[in-house]
Amino acid sequence: xxxxxxxxxxxxxxxxxxxxxxxxxxxxxxxxxxxxxxxxxxxxxxxxxxxxxxxxxxxxxxxxxxxxxxxxxxxxxxxxxxxxxxxxxxxxxxxxxxxxxxxxxxxxxxxxxxxxxxxxxxxxxxxxxxxxxxxxxxxxxxxxxxxxxxxxxxxxxxxxxxxxxxxxxxxxxxxxxxxxxxxxxxxxxxxxxxxxxxxxxxxxxxxxxxxxxxxxxxxxxxxxxxxxxxxxxxxxxxxxxxxxxxxxxxxxxxxxxxxxxxxxxxxxxxxxxxxxxxxxxxxxxxxxxxxxxxxxxxxxxxxxxxxxxxxxxxxxxxxxxxxxxxxxxxxxxxxxxxxxxxxxxxxxxxxxxxxxxxxxxxxxxxxxxxxxxxxxxxxxxxxxxxxxxxxxxxxxxxxxxxxxxxxxxxxxxxxxxxxxxxxxxxxxxxxxxxxxxxxxxxxxxxxxxxxxxxxxxxxxxxxxx
Amino acid sequence: xxxxxxxxxxxxxxxxxxxxxxxxxxxxxxxxxxxxxxxxxxxxxxxxxxxxxxxxxxxxxxxxxxxxxxxxxxxxxxxxxxxxxxxxxxxxxxxxxxxxxxxxxxxxxxxxxxxxxxxxxxxxxxxxxxxxxxxxxxxxxxxxxxxxxxxxxxxxxxxxxxxxxxxxxxxxxxxxxxxxxxxxxxxxxxxxxxxxxxxxxxxxxxxxxxxxxxxxxxxxxxxxx
Numbered sequence: 001x002x003x004x005x006x007x008x009x010x011x012x013x014x015x016x017x018x019x020x021x022x023x024x025x026x027x028x029x030x031x032x033x034x035x036x037x038x039x040x041x042x043x044x045x046x047x048x049x050x051x052x053x054x055x056x057x058x059x060x061x062x063x064x065x066x067x068x069x070x071x072x073x074x075x076x077x078x079x080x081x082x083x084x085x086x087x088x089x090x091x092x093x094x095x096x097x098x099x100x101x102x103x104x105x106x107x108x109x110x111x112x113x114x115x116x117x118x119x120x121x122x123x124x125x126x127x128x129x130x131x132x133x134x135x136x137x138x139x140x141x142x143x144x145x146x147x148x149x150x151x152x153x154x155x156x157x158x159x160x161x162x163x164x165x166x167x168x169x170x171x172x173x174x175x176x177x178x179x180x181x182x183x184x185x186x187x188x189x190x191x192x193x194x195x196x197x198x199x200x201x202x203x204x205x206x207x208x209x210x211x212x213x214x215x216x217x218x219x220x221x222x223x224x225x226x227x228x229x230x231x232x233x234x235x236x237x238x239x240x241x242x243x244x245x246x247x248x249x250x251x252x253x254x255x256x257x258x259x260x261x262x263x264x265x266x267x268x269x270x271x272x273x274x275x276x277x278x279x280x281x282x283x284x285x286x287x288x289x290x291x292x293x294x295x296x297x298x299x300x301x302x303x304x305x306x307x308x309x310x311x312x313x314x315x316x317x318x319x320x321x322x323x324x325x326x327x328x329x330x331x332x333x334x335x336x337x338x339x340x341x342x343x344x345x346x347x348x349x350x351x352x353x354x355x356x357x358x359x360x361x362x363x364x365x366x367x368x369x370x371x372x373x374x375x376x377x378x379x380x381x382x383x384x385x386x387x388x389x390x391x392x393x394x395x396x397x398x399x400x401x402x403x404x405x406x407x408x409x410x411x412x413x414x415x416x417x418x419x420x421x422x423x424x425x426x427x428x429x430x431x432x433x434x435x436x437x438x439x440x441x442x443x444x445x446x447x448x449x450x451x452x453x454x455x456x457x458x459x460x461x462x463x464x465x
Numbered sequence: 466x467x468x469x470x471x472x473x474x475x476x477x478x479x480x481x482x483x484x485x486x487x488x489x490x491x492x493x494x495x496x497x498x499x500x501x502x503x504x505x506x507x508x509x510x511x512x513x514x515x516x517x518x519x520x521x522x523x524x525x526x527x528x529x530x531x532x533x534x535x536x537x538x539x540x541x542x543x544x545x546x547x548x549x550x551x552x553x554x555x556x557x558x559x560x561x562x563x564x565x566x567x568x569x570x571x572x573x574x575x576x577x578x579x580x581x582x583x584x585x586x587x588x589x590x591x592x593x594x595x596x597x598x599x600x601x602x603x604x605x606x607x608x609x610x611x612x613x614x615x616x617x618x619x620x621x622x623x624x625x626x627x628x629x630x631x632x633x634x635x636x637x638x639x640x641x642x643x644x645x646x647x648x649x650x651x652x653x654x655x656x657x658x659x660x661x662x663x664x665x666x667x668x669x670x671x672x673x674x675x676x677x678x679x680x681x682x683x684x685x686x687x688x689x690x
Binding site: 117142189 | 519520522530531548551552554578579583605606607608611613614615616617618619621623635636637638639640641642669
């Protein structure tokens with residue numbers, strides 16, 4: 001039994017997806033100078049992007065609804081949503097129209113041939129194009145759905161340095177053509193909704209992955225008018241867009257989680273004087289074996305003197321093991337020998353988490369990543385997410401495998417302060433293999449109760465024969 | 466060049482996926498745990514759609530309306546290769562052994578080519594490798610031989626099983642909003658659903674029984690004609 005359970009956990013590690021953390025989109029792998037670091041842009045200079053030379057949107061009759069200059073201005077404005085975060089150093093710069101071999105002289109990427117040429121420039125690392133599909137025809141040529149608002153992709157990475165070299169953003173202007181006619185598969189969004197969708201894609205362009213916070217909104221089936229406190233804490237990088245626009249609710253376009261993570265990935269000099277860190281490990285019930293793939297959320301404690309619920313509004317998350325690979329590989333089946341090229345192979349990082357937070361008092365909790373967040377909606381390094389017994393737990397200072405998971409202690413964090421070893425021990429998780437398992441060895445039962453063991457301290461082994 | 470995709474032909478009969486047991490928050494018996502973990506072993510390598518895209522919410526009526534082909538089948542192969550005409554476009558070529566075709570031409574196998582826009586998808590072959598049984602709503606095939614699920618993860622449903630062998634469908638949004646306004650839209654076309662379908666349509670999200678789900682699809686296809 002123990003062997004089977006161990007095989008499950010091991011196989012999830014072996015076969016899990018690529019790294020795609022709740023903070024960074026992906027992290028460096030074995031080929032990097034520093035494995036386990038987020039892929040980020042070199043922000044010593046602005047990120048130079050080129051833009052399609054055509055209109056952003058045209059009507060079905062061919063009338064320009066949003067011109068090229070309006071489109072360029074909109075793109076600049078949306079990049080500005082990220083650039084204007086005061087604690088990040090990321091900046092973007094418009095570098096003119098897309099130009100190069102195979103691109104029309106007016107820079108208008110309209111056909112699949114043009115798109116192929118633009119991709120060539122992006123794959124070569126020479127340009128990071130922003131492409132307007134003014135009437136959705138390019139999406140259809142690519143066999144993609146007219147329901148796609150936009151997408152982003154990384155074209156070239158410097159695997160050794162851990163840098164994003166080039167990336168692209170694709171905008172479906174049909175959503176802004178003023179026509180909402182589902183019978184012709186022509187859909188429409190408000191300008192705010194469209195802007196939020198593209199800002200999300202620009203977050204990926206910038207190196208951010210998905211974040212899961214206020215999941216209850218999603219689980220409870222809200223599709224429209226979400227409560228404002230929970231919407232305020234819902235990251236723009238949440239995997240699915242389903243509430244009313246943040247702007248229409250009087251909220252800034254970025255949630256605290258978005259602001260924290262763009263600042264963490266690309267910190268400005270002011271980051272250290274504004275943010276502290278909560279970090280630690282998530283363990284199975286044995287207190288030594290790391291758990292990868294659990295969502296860890298730091299929530300500000302509600303201030304009863306304000307009408308808002310800060311515990312819903314101010315929250316930052318990351319997935320445990322976000323720096324570790326989701327796919328270490330295996331040599332048994334012959335088709336996954338090397339595993340993923342992303343993520344560290346240092347086992348000390350399997351259950352590690354680290355959350356940047358502004359000064360304040362926080363509770364910290366763990367939860368499963370929602371099982372429906374797979375593939376394009378994935379959160380964290382494991383895809384699909386692992387479902388872990390005992391995943392729902394608050395941290396408190398007497399963590400053990402037998403505690404009350406609802407018991408919580410608050411942590412006060414100052415700017416520049418690093419609170420480490422805020423460790424979780426999950427309750428009721430099944431027994432595990434140990435690293436020396438050979439069929440003749442078993443672990444001694446853990447002392448009861450046990451508290452916060454040093455993760456490097458191995459349990460004594462007992463030979464059975 | 467127009468590619469012959471999707472290519473339809475005779476393929477091997479297939480077996481259904483391994484059993485999936487419902488998650489039980491109380492630690493279950495060893496007897497129950499073994500098949501549960503065995504199936505999770507199978508599911509661990511799977512991923513189901515591309516990253517980095519934002520799609521508008523699509524209800525079931527929209528999925529049915531937008532799909533040229535709706536089928537359920539088992540992924541038998543998936544490989545990444547450049548598009549034969551446009552070498553900078555990476556694509557995944559997916560073959561399924563078909564269990565049921567709900568819309569489109571009957572076939573026992575189907576092969577289609579999907580564009581991948583992020584090179585990091587390559588290690589997992591666009592999410593289809595070992596994906597098991599899927600119910601797919603596929604867009605019309607473009608003149609360049611490309612297609613994909615309608616609204617990406619929303620038009621791709623995993624088929625799950627519980628301990629009793631009951632089968633369920635769940636898309637990449639947890640079926641959130643899948644049934645919003647569907648009954649109103651259908652009734653405006655004179656369609657009246659059975660009681661089980663009505664009960665399913667009342668769900669805001671979460672997995673739904675496969676047989677009832679396919680009945681609703683069948684009805685919506687008929688009503689759209």
